[in-house]
Amino acid sequence: MQTNRLTVIGIISPFERSAWLPAVGGRHYELLVLTTNRYVCQFETLTSPLPDLQQLSRLYPGLVLLLEYETGRAMGLAVIKAGVLDDHCVVY
Secondary structure, eight states: OEEEEEEEESOOHHHHHSOHHHHTTOEEEEEEEEOSSEEEEEEEESSOOHHHHHHHHHHOTTOEEEEEEEETTEEEEEEEETTEEEEEEEEO
């Protein structure tokens, strides 16, 4: 099980209305912040949502997706923009 916190920065209204959560296999969703240019939520997945979020970000190239994640004994931060992924993970 992986715990994820997703922050989306940019004009988020098209992204928010999309069916992105089922596309990444998310469940136990909780919306934390919603403004015109920032969207923050928390959700869980069985596997890493990074490949799916990377593909999704190609559809919304003007957005920046920040994913904080924790699974087992690893924590990470990924930044995704226009399909380009920069992932940093620490195993403890």
